[in-house]
Amino acid sequence: MDQLRDLLFEAERAKVESLKEEVVELEQEIARLKEELETAREEVIPKVTTNMGDITHEAVEDQRTEMAQALGPIIGEATRYQIKNSRDDMVEALYPIVGDAVARAVGEALNDLRERIDRQIRPNRVNVEQTIIDRMRGVDPAELAIRNALPFEINQIFLIQHDSGLVLEFVNRDSDELADSDLISGMLTAIRSFVNDSFNAGEEPEDLSEIQYGDESIIIESGTVAYIAAVIEGSEPEGFRTLLRTLVNELHIQYRQELADYEGDKTTLPDLITPINAFSDDLTSDHPPESTMGFSNEQATKAFRRFGFVLLIFLLGLCLFYGWLTFRLLPYAVGSITPEPNEVTIIITATAEEFTPTAVPSPTATSPPEPTNTAVVIIVTATPENTPTPIPPTATATPSPTITPTFTQEPNTTLLISNPVWSRESPDSDAPEFIAISEGTTVDLIQTQDDWYQIAWTDRWRGDVIAWIRTDWVDN
């Protein structure tokens, strides 16, 4: 059997042996190559990487979509896996990239904010005026400056027919091209209808007024046949909705029928773009309209100007009054001037031998002005020999309405005016005021007539003058 086997399988056996030898040789070759690879690893990797890079780059360029489709799921899955299992490593790896990007974005935003604030607080007439108005409203100017500096942009404005959702007018102020405005306005209309039907069923219909997404909002103001949807970005300025509402109302007042009859033929529509553009231009200018407590900025400014004008007139009047008063009181020069003094001290010096001071009539009830709280001291001294006995002041002097006019020639008597007093041209209270006699002036008593003294003295401006002063200013 063995011989037979040898005869039958000799060739195969030889082949097996040969193959075994080849395998051994190949194993040795592989081992050698492995060894070579290990030793030449540093040289091989750059070569392979370069080639792989070129191949990959070529493949990506030629078959971008296919590559994205092929690699997307793998990369996505790998990223998710990596984030899940090595969160800290991923954070560390991404931080230099993401951190820089975030820092740059925040820095740019802050710069923008700073520039806006600088622009707001840069002194100019409008700002000063505005600051005063805001102060009057109780608004802190710094807070207001920051508030006004917050970014605000109107990206798009749609004027849309109510039920049909047809675009009556569309203004795109954004640099980016917008998707089909007809479709957007249709979807907006659908969303409004959906909200109304879903949430206001059986109730008074209330319009959807705002849709927010990210930094942008769609502000909606509705009229009877059309509504405006303004796509805005950033912080909506105060009073914006009121102005939007006003725009809708104005468009309805002017073009209601045209807006209602519109069926898609643009030639039937009036010029709607001008008022809409004017509205958005006004709002996005450097000084956006503000309103507080229902007043627009323009109204507040007008009110402020009116108030300022009235205040100016008042101050001017005050100045004129004080000017006039100063001019009238100029002769007094010092002290508080009272044309009709309440308190006068007259020192009378009599030099006549026979001097009988005339009783000083008390003020009558009918003779203006009526001195009040009169506390006058009269010191009478007679030189050289005779000392006239002064008539003691009667504290309770009774007014004598029927006093008989008397005239007394005064003998060389001088009076020392202790407080400023107005003199008159004639012995009459209604007579024009003549000259104010300042405190410390010595006057000569010429005569006494009724309740008036006629006096003479030398005025610093007019020289020698003669005038009258009331005796009741010299009450007892």
Place this chain on the structure above:
Amino acid sequence: MGKTSLVRQFVEGLFNDEYLSTIGVKISRRTVELPDQNAKANLLVWDLAGGDDYSKVTSGYLAGASGVVMVCDLTRKNTLQMLEIYARQLDKVSKKNLPKVILANKVDLTTDRQITEEALNLIGEKLNANWFLTSAKTGEEVEKGFTQLAELLI
């Protein structure tokens, strides 16, 4: 019934179909040339969700319609009867008598057909609307149906 497929077959710009299942409407557009009238019609197509259940249709979506494309399924007889109900409901919401066309869809499924041309004639007369045998799958008569509605609107 294949409404959405028909619309997709016809229009050129459209929103994602997801809107249909979220707010119940999807809006698309198509500009149609009308050589006979020497005009162009810009059709905004509101594809309403709701299917056989009219109550699911938001009535506000119908209020501003200028014309209506009504779709029935040739392989389901009851969809033809539904057209009458839809038409009545539409008349309640709409302020005017709207031009209509009927698209009898799935004409390609000849073996499953349950609605005859006589039945279509009958409903067409009742609703004062022309009908077209369409296939969203092959596009057959779809263009023609929408174009006729556009002609009626001009």
